[in-house]
Amino acid sequence: MARAFAAARSDMAEYLHIQSGREQAVRDFIEKPPEADVSLDSPIPEKDFNSAGKGSAEVKNLLKRLGVNPEVLRRVAVSAYEAEINVAAHSQGGEMLSHIYPDMIHVVFNDEGPGIADIEQAMVPGYSTADEMVRELGFGAGLGLPNIKKNADALRIRSEANGKTQLEFLIFFNSDE
Amino acid sequence: MTLQEIVEILEGEVLFAGSGLDVEVPCAFASDLISDILMCTKEPTLLLTGLTNNQVIRLSDMIDIIAVIFVRGKRPLDEITEMAMERGLPLICTDLTMYRSSGLLYGAGLRSCKI
Ligand SMILES: Nc1ncnc2c1ncn2[C@@H]1O[C@H](COP(=O)(O)OP(=O)(O)OP(=O)(O)O)[C@@H](O)[C@H]1O
Numbered sequence A: 001m002a003r004a005f006a007a008a009r010s011d012m013a014e015y016l017h018i019q020s021g022r023e024q025a026v027r028d029f030i031e032k033p034p035e036a037d038v039s040l041d042s043p044i045p046e047k048d049f050n051s052a053g054k055g056s057a058e059v060k061n062l063l064k065r066l067g068v069n070p071e072v073l074r075r076v077a078v079s080a081y082e083a084e085i086n087v088a089a090h091s092q093g094g095e096m097l098s099h100i101y102p103d104m105i106h107v108v109f110n111d112e113g114p115g116i117a118d119i120e121q122a123m124v125p126g127y128s129t130a131d132e133m134v135r136e137l138g139f140g141a142g143l144g145l146p147n148i149k150k151n152a153d154a155l156r157i158r159s160e161a162n163g164k165t166q167l168e169f170l171i172f173f174n175s176d177e
Numbered sequence B: 001m002t003l004q005e006i007v008e009i010l011e012g013e014v015l016f017a018g019s020g021l022d023v024e025v026p027c028a029f030a031s032d033l034i035s036d037i038l039m040c041t042k043e044p045t046l047l048l049t050g051l052t053n054n055q056v057i058r059l060s061d062m063i064d065i066i067a068v069i070f071v072r073g074k075r076p077l078d079e080i081t082e083m084a085m086e087r088g089l090p091l092i093c094t095d096l097t098m099y100r101s102s103g104l105l106y107g108a109g110l111r112s113c114k115i
């Protein structure tokens, strides 16, 4: 189920960023993905900004009950929310799958396309293709993906033009700062 | 600075007072861009914004927002105020612009949040 960071199809573009100091922990997770203690699944309908963000709030509240420290909670909530909004704002809809382990969380976002033609470009702060309706709500700064990169211990995006997008991130609960 | 003092400085109208206006506000941030707000708010912060949609309230589920000031005469719909009430999030309106509101609060000693 939690086939974490599994090998990409060769025709798909991939972006991977691991926070320095976390390489070994991320590699350990990839090589031996454990069974998740709890998994949550929430749909993300296209352009539904009434419900967008609920999945992220739910995950944050669950982690809060589990006693995760507030700074880690903030990083999980911000990363999940930015990714959730991106699926609602830029894709035809998708889902959010959260896998919670004793010492970390792995969140996966799958959507129905249209994909990201150039992921490196999408990662550039300020780059945005958000439409007028999305901008009116306060989105479209082009800072969502950079924000996830900054807050997650590992971020991977796999996509292709006219295909689906998968974004996943890992955050460890023991902050090393 | 307390929320009460902030309301006075901004000649604000209190839409919802939360658990009371005597709450201490250590710092503030002003923006109309959601990702900008998410990126810059790492401590309990007063938010000044011209956005009045439900995602502004949703933001307070993710980060620690003490209260929201809607600037330049913007008013949220009743359903947005209700969402804030469910969360105990104080809401205040002011006719002043974002620039003027920020300047007045900064001048009165309210620092900007650590980014
Ligand atoms: N799931 C997705 N499907 C298709 N395109 C996406 C997806 N996520 C991001 N993008 C593309 O990457 C761009 C940059 O995303 P990013 O989250 O950084 O900024 P934004 O969503 O445009 O604005 P902000 O997040 O600051 O509100 C988007 O404008 C869009 O073109």
Ligand SMILES: [Mg+2]
Pocket (backbone or CB within 6 Å): A082, A085, A086, A139, A140, A143, A144, A145
């Ligand atoms: Mg975004």
